[in-house]
Amino acid sequence: MGGTARPPRRESVPVGTQPAVRRRPVVAALMLGMALAALDGTIVSTAVPQIVGDLGGFSVFSWLFAGYLLAVTVSLPVYGKLSDTFGRKPVLVCGITLFLTGSLLCAGAWNMASLIAFRVVQGLGGGAIQGTVQTIAADLYPLKERPKIQARLSTVWAVSAVAGPAVGGLLATYADWRWIFLLNLPVGAVAVWLIARHLREPLRVRDRKPRVDWAGALAVFACGGLLLTAFVQGGVAWPWLSAPSLALLGGSALCAAATVGIERRAAEPIIPGWVWKRRTISAVNLALAALGLLMVAPTVFLPTYAQAVLGLGPTAAGFVLSVMTLSWPLSAALSSHVYERIGFRQSALIGIGLATVILLAFPLLPYPGAPWQPALIMLLLGAALGLFQLPLIVGVQATVGWAERGTATASVLFCRQVGQSVGAALFGAVANATLAARLTGAPESIRPGLPDDLDSVSHALEHPGSLSTEAADYLRRAVDTAVDHVYVGAAAAAALAFLVLLVLAPRRFPVLPEGEAD
Numbered sequence: 178m179g180g181t182a183r184p185p186r187r188e189s190v191p192v193g194t195q196p197a198v199r200r201r202p203v204v205a206a207l208m209l210g211m212a213l214a215a216l217d218g219t220i221v222s223t224a225v226p227q228i229v230g231d232l233g234g235f236s237v238f239s240w241l242f243a244g245y246l247l248a249v250t251v252s253l254p255v256y257g258k259l260s261d262t263f264g265r266k267p268v269l270v271c272g273i274t275l276f277l278t279g280s281l282l283c284a285g286a287w288n289m290a291s292l293i294a295f296r297v298v299q300g301l302g303g304g305a306i307q308g309t310v311q312t313i314a315a316d317l318y319p320l321k322e323r324p325k326i327q328a329r330l331s332t333v334w335a336v337s338a339v340a341g342p343a344v345g346g347l348l349a350t351y352a353d354w355r356w357i358f359l360l361n362l363p364v365g366a367v368a369v370w371l372i373a374r375h376l377r378e379p380l381r382v383r384d385r386k387p388r389v390d391w392a393g394a395l396a397v398f399a400c401g402g403l404l405l406t407a408f409v410q411g412g413v414a415w416p417w418l419s420a421p422s423l424a425l426l427g428g429s430a431l432c433a434a435a436t437v438g439i440e441r442r443a444a445e446p447i448i449p450g451w452v453w454k455r456r457t458i459s460a461v462n463l464a465l466a467a468l469g470l471l472m473v474a475p476t477v478f479l480p481t482y483a484q485a486v487l488g489l490g491p492t493a494a495g496f497v498l499s500v501m502t503l504s505w506p507l508s509a510a511l512s513s514h515v516y517e518r519i520g521f522r523q524s525a526l527i528g529i530g531l532a533t534v535i536l537l538a539f540p541l542l543p544y545p546g547a548p549w550q551p552a553l554i555m556l557l558l559g560a561a562l563g564l565f566q567l568p569l570i571v572g573v574q575a576t577v578g579w580a581e582r583g584t585a586t587a588s589v590l591f592c593r594q595v596g597q598s599v600g601a602a603l604f605g606a607v608a609n610a611t612l613a614a615r616l617t618g619a620p621e622s623i624r625p626g627l628p629d630d631l632d633s634v635s636h637a638l639e640h641p642g643s644l645s646t647e648a649a650d651y652l653r654r655a656v657d658t659a660v661d662h663v664y665v666g667a668a669a670a671a672a673l674a675f676l677v678l679l680v681l682a683p684r685r686f687p688v689l690p691e692g693e694a695d
Contacts, residue, residue: 200317200318202371202374202375203313203317203371203372203375203376204317204326204329205371206367206368206369206371206372206375206376207310207313207314207326207330207368208329208330208333209364209365209367209368209371210269210273210306210310210365210368210372211306211307211310211330211333211334212333212337212364213273213276213303213306213361213364213365213368214249214276214303214306214307215333215334215337215338215341216337216340216341216344217245217299217303218242218245218341219337219338219341219342219345220341220342220344220345220348220357220360221241221242221345221357222242222342222345224345224348224349224354224357225238225241226349227349227350227354228241228289228292228354229289231354232286232287232288232289232292233288233289234288234289234290237289237290237293238289240293240296241292241293241296243406243409243410244293244294244296244297244300245296245297245299245300245303246300246405246409246594246597246598247297247300247401247402247405247406247409248296248297248298248299248300248301248303248304249300249301249303249304249307249594250304250401250405250591250594250595250598251304251397251398251400251401251402251405252300252301252304252305252398253304253307253308253587253590253591253594254397254447254448254584254587254588254591255304255394255397255398255447256268256272256304256305256308256309256583256587257308257312257583257584257585257586257587257588257591258390258445258446258447258448258583258584258587259389259583260308260309260312260583260587261579261580261581261582261583261584262389262445264378265309265312265313265316265376265378265583266372266373266376266378268305268309268583269305269306269309269310269313269372270369270372270373271305272302272303272304272305272306272309273302273305273306273365273368273369273372274302274365274369275298275299275301275302275305276299276302276303276305276306276361276365277302277361277362277365277366278298278302279295279296279297279298279299279300279301279302280299280358280359280361280362280365281358281359281362282295282298283295283296283299283355283358284355284356284358284359285355307590308583308586308587308590309583310330311330311570311586311590312574312582312583312586312587313376314326314327314330315571315574315582315586316579316582320571320575320688321513321517323513323571323574324509324510324511324512324513324567324571325510327509327510327567327570327571328506328507328509328510331505331506331509331510331563331567332506334502334505334506335499335502335503335505335506338498338499338502342495344360345357348360388444388445389445390439390440390443390444390445390446390447392439392443393436393439393440393443393446393447393448394447396432396435396436396439396440397436397447397448399432400429400432400433400435400436401595403425403426403428403429403432404425404426404429404433404595405595405598406425407422407425407426407429408598408599408601408602409598409601409602410422410425411425411602417606436448448584448588449584451581452584452585452588455576456681456682456683457572457573457576457682457683457686457687458573458576458577458585458588458589459681460677460678460681460682461569461570461572461573461589461682462588462589462592463592463674463677463681464525464529464569464674464677464678464682465566465569465570465589465590465592465593465596466592466593466595466596466599467596467670467671467673467674467677468562468565468566468593468596468670468674469592469593469594469595469596469597469598469599469600470596470597470599470600470603470667470670471532471536471600471667471668471670471671471674472597472600473597473600473601473603473604473663473667474536474600474604474660474663474664474666474667475498475501475555475558475667476498477601477604477605478604478608478659478660478663478664479494479497479498479551479555479660480494480495480497480498481656481660482551482656482657482660483497483498483548483551485652485653485656486544486545486546486653486656486657486660487545487546487547487548487551488545489548493548496552497548497551497552497555498555500552500555500556500559501555501556501558501559501562502559503556503559504556504557504559504560504563505559505560505562505563506563507560507563508528508559508560508561508562508563508564509563509564509566509567512524512528512563512564512567512568515527515564515568516568516571516572520684520685520686521568521569521571521572521686522572522678522682522683522684522685522686523684524564524565524568525564525565525566525568525569525572525678526675526678526679527564528561528562528563528564528565528566528568529561529562529565529671529674529675529678530675531557531560531561531564532558532561532562532565532671533668533671533672533675535554535557535558535561536558536664536665536667536668536671537664537665537668538554539551539554539660539661539664540661540662540664540665542554544654544657545653545657565674569589570586570589572686572688573585573586573589573686574586575686575688575689576686576687576688576689577689578689600667600670603666604663604666604667607659607662607663607666608659608660608662608663609659611655611658611659611662612655612656612659615651615654615655615658615659616655619651620651622647623645623647623648623651627648627651627652
């Protein structure tokens with residue numbers, strides 16, 4: 178009785194790769210799930226005028242995107258650990274369900290505050306989708322075949338970048354902006370059905386009951402939320418050296434210290450120490466944080482450049498940016514031919530080295546130039562970054578077993594998201610400082626016709642008829658200079674990523690044999 182040994186605990190934990198016959202419906206589900214997250218930003222952004230016109234709240238509408246981004250970012254590490262503990266399937270199904278619940282609530286929002294709150298709910302589901310889809314993709318395919326599924330997922334982002342604004346504009350113009358959120362429901366329902374029916378997770382023996390570090394999860398949420406709020410709102414809603422910024426940054430520092438203490442004592446921490454102790458993962462985390470930083474230049478500032486400097490409309494300006502999403506998945510799909518020959522680190526070094534040179538070429542463009550010139554740069558940049566990002570993600574996933582893959586994948590995606598938030602704040606400050614200096618140093622002859630402050634610049638660019646010819650040209654040149662400075666900063670971030678990989682990353686990633694990786 179008392180001396181009888183208890184049998185080991187059995188529970189459903191995935192191991193190995195999915196049989197080829199079941200891959201297609203699962204891959205279709207992954208692509209549908211990723212489409213929910215990929216379409217979200219592009220499709221909502223085009224309907225902002227209609228949303229604000231219906232609900233009001235123009236002064237806070239930016240939180241429609243900031244709230245979603247915050248929720249996605251801070252939830253990524255939590256979902257990564259949960260998928261390693263309980264399996265990918267329940268986490269992804271719950272994540273899509275939460276996203277759809279948020280979508281349904283958004284469609285019924287009665288004012289801007291409620292819509293922002295429901296967007297946060299969507300973001301909590303989006304964090305599960307982004308991290309878990311990437312993890313399942315690595316579970317499904319052996320190392321040599323992973324570029325195929327990654328290229329398909331990248332294609333989803335490319336198609337979304339082109340189709341999202343068009344679909345959002347059509348729905349907002351000819352139907353109602355609420356349909357933008359209702360459209361998610363059938364897509365997500367099909368994805369959940371395919372995952373529930375076709376994703377099979379083999380049984381594996383566990384010696385003890387899994388424990389969830391809920392204290393660590395709450396600490397990660399608090400730390401990430403305070404830090405990202407400081408970066409998103411600093412310099413926009415309040416000055417950087419104001420009391421709100423300092424309070425948020427100080428609070429995030431205290432939460433970070435508390436998180437470290439909690440995670441050190443936890444039996445199964447949300448962010449385990451090995452994420453930063455292993456050279457390969459820590460180097461890739463830092464390199465992808467730099468990628469998030471540099472991506473702010475094309476995604477945020479290029480459309481402004483295309484409209485203000487080149488004089489393009491919103492649709493044509495979007496096309497200049499979207500060409501990058503055409504070359505990125507193609508380069509990612511072909512990257513396996515490179516890293517199989519020379520290794521993950523060398524492939525990524527070539528990609529980010531080329532990206533540094535390409536970003537430095539942007540300030541050399543003539544003023545005002547032709548639209549094909551920045552479009553060509555974006556085409557080349559997409560090809561370079563496809564060769565950089567995919568080998569690093571696949572390489573990290575190949576260095577860990579199944580029980581650590583979700584956490585490792587979530588860590589690199591988390592760092593990329595944080596880098597993007599920091600980049601938006603940093604490069605926004607660079608652009609604002611450049612514009613302010615140009616406005617202050619304008620010749621006396623045209624100064625009376627120029628905007629008095631930075632908040633009036635966008636209005637002046639949208640209504641150039643209110644400016645004299647000389648003042649309008651001076652303002653366009655100021656915007657051109659500001660964007661040039663941002664691209665120089667992006668090139669510095671790319672050079673930093675190159676240096677991180679060169680110094681910190683091992684020459685050869687410690688790839689596990691396929692049997693051990695499962």
